[in-house]
Amino acid sequence: MVEVMGIDHIYISVSDLRNSEHFYDTVLVQILGFRKNTFSLSNDPQIQYFNRHFGYVLRPARIDTPHNSYGAGLHHFCLRVASINDVTEVATQLNLHGIQATEAKLFSQYAPDYMATFFEDPDGIRLEVTNYRAERRERHDHWNTLDN
Numbered sequence: 001m002v003e004v005m006g007i008d009h010i011y012i013s014v015s016d017l018r019n020s021e022h023f024y025d026t027v028l029v030q031i032l033g034f035r036k037n038t039f040s041l042s043n044d045p046q047i048q049y050f051n052r053h054f055g056y057v058l059r060p061a062r063i064d065t066p067h068n069s070y071g072a073g074l075h076h077f078c079l080r081v082a083s084i085n086d087v088t089e090v091a092t093q094l095n096l097h098g099i100q101a102t103e104a105k106l107f108s109q110y111a112p113d114y115m116a117t118f119f120e121d122p123d124g125i126r127l128e129v130t131n132y133r134a135e136r137r138e139r140h141d142h143w144n145t146l147d148n
Contacts, residue, residue: 009048009055010077012125017060019122021047023099027127028056031093032079067124076118076126083131084115090129091117111135 014020028034028049034056039046047058069075081087087104094101094117101119108114116130139146 007054009050009057011057011059012121012123013061014058014121015061015064015123017045017047017058020058023122024049024056024058026097026099027094027121031090031097032081061123069124069126074125076128078116078128078130080130080132080136084113087115087117087129087131094119 012020024047025036029036032051034049034051037048037050039048041059044060049056049058067074081090084104091101091104099119101117104115104117106113106115111133113133114130116128118126118128120126
């Protein structure tokens, strides 16, 4: 069996590329330390944000319909940071940069150490930042000995 090692990239279609670029420059580059490049694919401009783990690419939408996180398709996209303190710092930085984010808070109904903040991009795509929780670390570190 072949094991998937992670998410390589995700493409997001956006209604206003420049507006989304400004938003994601703040969130991904300034606050979360991603790098950025641009390229063209089939004559469409693409903006790629990337870190050592995966890429997050913006492309212009071809149909202008509002995003509905409860319709078919993407509900939300969650980014993981190392610690609870990092989640708190991200929430603070988002708000300082004028991006309305929820207060970082503990969601013990998900896991005893599940800290998260939530916010939306200009097209209404819901984004979350959470910490690398004990259960996820355990799963990663002991994969071969875990029960199914």
